[in-house]
Amino acid sequence: MIIKINDNGFLSEFDEANFICVISSIETTLYYPISGVHRDYIRYTPALDVELVFLGKTLTLKNPPVDSSLSPSPAVISRACIELLDVKNLHINAGSFVKPKIPYINLDENPTGRIEFGKAMENSKDLFKYGYMLGKNLEGKNLIIGESVPGGTTTALGVLRALNYNAKVSSGSIKNPHKLKEEIIGKGLGYIKNRKDIFSILNAVGDKMMPVVAGLVKGFRGNILLAGGTQMAAVLAVIKEIDKSLLEKVALATTEFVLYDKNSNLVEIVKDVGDLPIYAAKFDFEKSKLEGLKKYCEGAVKEGVGAGGLAVYAMDKGIKNREIREFIEENIKKWYP
Amino acid sequence: MIIKINDNGFLSEFDEANFICVISSIETTLYYPISGVHRDYIRYTPALDVELVFLGKTLTLKNPPVDSSLSPSPAVISRACIELLDVKNLHINAGSFVKPKIPYINLDENPTGRIEFGKAMENSKDLFKYGYMLGKNLEGKNLIIGESVPGGTTTALGVLRALNYNAKVSSGSIKNPHKLKEEIIGKGLGYIKNRKDIFSILNAVGDKMMPVVAGLVKGFRGNILLAGGTQMAAVLAVIKEIDKSLLEKVALATTEFVLYDKNSNLVEIVKDVGDLPIYAAKFDFEKSKLEGLKKYCEGAVKEGVGAGGLAVYAMDKGIKNREIREFIEENIKKWYP
Numbered sequence: 219m220i221i222k223i224n225d226n227g228f229l230s231e232f233d234e235a236n237f238i239c240v241i242s243s244i245e246t247t248l249y250y251p252i253s254g255v256h257r258d259y260i261r262y263t264p265a266l267d268v269e270l271v272f273l274g275k276t277l278t279l280k281n282p283p284v285d286s287s288l289s290p291s292p293a294v295i296s297r298a299c300i301e302l303l304d305v306k307n308l309h310i311n312a313g314s315f316v317k318p319k320i321p322y323i324n325l326d327e328n329p330t331g332r333i334e335f336g337k338a339m340e341n342s343k344d345l346f347k348y349g350y351m352l353g354k355n356l357e358g359k360n361l362i363i364g365e366s367v368p369g370g371t372t373t374a375l376g377v378l379r380a381l382n383y384n385a386k387v388s389s390g391s392i393k394n395p396h397k398l399k400e401e402i403i404g405k406g407l408g409y410i411k412n413r414k415d416i417f418s419i420l421n422a423v424g425d426k427m428m429p430v431v432a433g434l435v436k437g438f439r440g441n442i443l444l445a446g447g448t449q450m451a452a453v454l455a456v457i458k459e460i461d462k463s464l465l466e467k468v469a470l471a472t473t474e475f476v477l478y479d480k481n482s483n484l485v486e487i488v489k490d491v492g493d494l495p496i497y498a499a500k501f502d503f504e505k506s507k508l509e510g511l512k513k514y515c516e517g518a519v520k521e522g523v524g525a526g527g528l529a530v531y532a533m534d535k536g537i538k539n540r541e542i543r544e545f546i547e548e549n550i551k552k553w554y555p
Numbered sequence: 556m557i558i559k560i561n562d563n564g565f566l567s568e569f570d571e572a573n574f575i576c577v578i579s580s581i582e583t584t585l586y587y588p589i590s591g592v593h594r595d596y597i598r599y600t601p602a603l604d605v606e607l608v609f610l611g612k613t614l615t616l617k618n619p620p621v622d623s624s625l626s627p628s629p630a631v632i633s634r635a636c637i638e639l640l641d642v643k644n645l646h647i648n649a650g651s652f653v654k655p656k657i658p659y660i661n662l663d664e665n666p667t668g669r670i671e672f673g674k675a676m677e678n679s680k681d682l683f684k685y686g687y688m689l690g691k692n693l694e695g696k697n698l699i700i701g702e703s704v705p706g707g708t709t710t711a712l713g714v715l716r717a718l719n720y721n722a723k724v725s726s727g728s729i730k731n732p733h734k735l736k737e738e739i740i741g742k743g744l745g746y747i748k749n750r751k752d753i754f755s756i757l758n759a760v761g762d763k764m765m766p767v768v769a770g771l772v773k774g775f776r777g778n779i780l781l782a783g784g785t786q787m788a789a790v791l792a793v794i795k796e797i798d799k800s801l802l803e804k805v806a807l808a809t810t811e812f813v814l815y816d817k818n819s820n821l822v823e824i825v826k827d828v829g830d831l832p833i834y835a836a837k838f839d840f841e842k843s844k845l846e847g848l849k850k851y852c853e854g855a856v857k858e859g860v861g862a863g864g865l866a867v868y869a870m871d872k873g874i875k876n877r878e879i880r881e882f883i884e885e886n887i888k889k890w891y892p
Binding site: 236272275307308310311317320321322323324325348349351352354355356357358409 | 609610643644645647650654657658659660661685686688689691693694695858867889
């Protein structure tokens with residue numbers, strides 16, 4: 219089932235789409251536990267996620283990542299949808315600590331830096347341009363764009379705060395470390411050189427996924443479903459600063475777990491950005507025989523790797539939430555051997 | 556004008572196509588002057604070529620490469636066709652010494668090795684699989700595939716010789732260093748572990764472009780124009796060893812300079828591979844006011860970076876050879892500032 223908010227018929231023209239996932243690591247996550255990803259996996263998470271999505275198995279480590287409650291990566295949802303619908307997919311490296319062992323599009327070798335010192339990156343404008351050029355050269359009618367950026371809700375908070383949004387961001391954990399995120403952002407915001415310049419803001423407290431996705435949106439000819447929660451809401455805010463008219467071809471799609479998350483305010487943020495449709499995939503993980511999936515209903519993981527957007531796309535094509543769950547249940551032992 | 560040999564109407568269905576260029580360096584070129592590329596450029600050539608094609612300017616160095624007679628890179632032909640027809644293009648790194656400063660698809664960080672010691676690579680089978688997986692995930696109706704691999708006619712000779720073709724390969728120089736190529740190949744062939752296994756042959760004396768392109772051909776759903784001379788003829792021979800039926804969706808397209816090259820036997824090699832159409836773009840560079848283009852008529856450069864295939868595609872779409880030449884003449888100072 220798809221929950222639709224502010225629907226404008228966006229999905230009716232979204233009949234054929236490919237998927238792109240943009241990955242980055244953030245150095246801050248090595249020093250502060252801001253990410254919901256299990257700490258043993260944090261260097262590997264982006265690589266493992268896109269390996270699972272692209273290949274149906276991981277190569278860098280034996281298993282895909284798990285969160286701190288040992289729930290499986292949302293990449294299992296993404297992979298299920300991709301296999302069920304045979305969705306073509308490519309993946310962009312915007313600075314993952316560990317490079318994935320699949321063909322990937324390289325935009326930046328180096329990770330996002332220390333946001334608590336306002337040193338997220340120096341090249342957000344170049345990354346935007348690269349994303350733009352790449353988007354212009356991508357074939358296909360429509361695009362679903364997801365991300366795997368551990369720690370990315372903190373950079374989302376930073377960018378939204380710098381742009382004066384009243385934002386509470388989501389988290390990949392059952393316990394959202396709001397206070398720690400605020401502390402880090404509070405430090406980082408002070409280093410922004412020019413708060414009226416979006417690239418100055420990104421350079422200080424953003425992550426490298428953000429300008430890349432904004433560039434893709436500008437360059438790609440067709441419509442785009444931004445697949446993610448508050449991180450993609452932050453990207454919407456970035457896009458608005460760069461070129462408001464681009465928002466006309468964009469919608470946001472996420473999971474019910476982010477939409478109904480009482481610790482974040484996704485709908486409010488998106489409404490503050492503009493008059494955009496929001497879609498959310500409603501799963502039936504409460505019925506799952508897998509503890510890890512059931513925990514999603516308690517707030518574990520919630521979203522990532524384009525899971526919500528791919529599920530919305532699949533459900534719009536007639537796939538039932540039961541089918542997605544059963545596909546995951548049938549394959550989980552293959553994916554997590 | 557397009558010269559057509561063994562035409563089967565391939566181009567009539569080749570109405571929409573994107574371009575991909577696969578780049579690799581070969582360590583042997585650092586020790587022996589087997590490449591026609593100017594020696595000051597040889598480490599940079601693949602990166603510069605695809606930068607020019609993708610961006611219309613180079614970033615790694617101020618200029619695109621020149622050959623040993625100072626003629627411009629064939630990438631100028633490729634870029635002209637891409638701009639004239641607005642062809643979408645992506646580029647694959649299969650081990651260039653220097654990485655291009657554009658978004659590129661990474662398949663292998665390390666260059667092709669020392670073919671004179673039978674140590675071209677260890678992973679040709681993996682590269683084939685990567686190419687296959689990537690090809691499956693590429694959107695679009697048809698594909699033109701080119702290459703930039705300095706020294707690649709020597710690896711072509713090695714692979715063709717190992718497969719018992721009567722091959723004389725082309726060269727990017729006016730003087731083709733046949734004897735040196737034979738000497739290097741003669742050494743390398745002795746190291747092949749199993750001459751009945753194409754991946755053994757590639758691992759010894761091939762280059763990394765070859766298994767990648769073969770994989771792309773297997774994975775991509777639509778028709779494919781292999782854009783190149785004797786190097787792409789060698790790829791055809793590789794494809795035949797892997798799966799002969801794949802040749803049904805392939806044609807070869809090159810330049811008149813390779814087709815009429817008396818020091819090589821492209822048509823004979825392709826005919827030995829199978830019943831495939833060969834196309835060649837006829838230019839009018841003899842009329843050019845640029846010395847560097849005129850030298851193409853004397854045997855300089857000849858082909859590369861998909862120039863012949865892109866020109867055939869452009870001419871099939873109604874672009875005149877005069878238009879391609881004039882576009883290059885108008886832009887040469889911008890490209891080579």
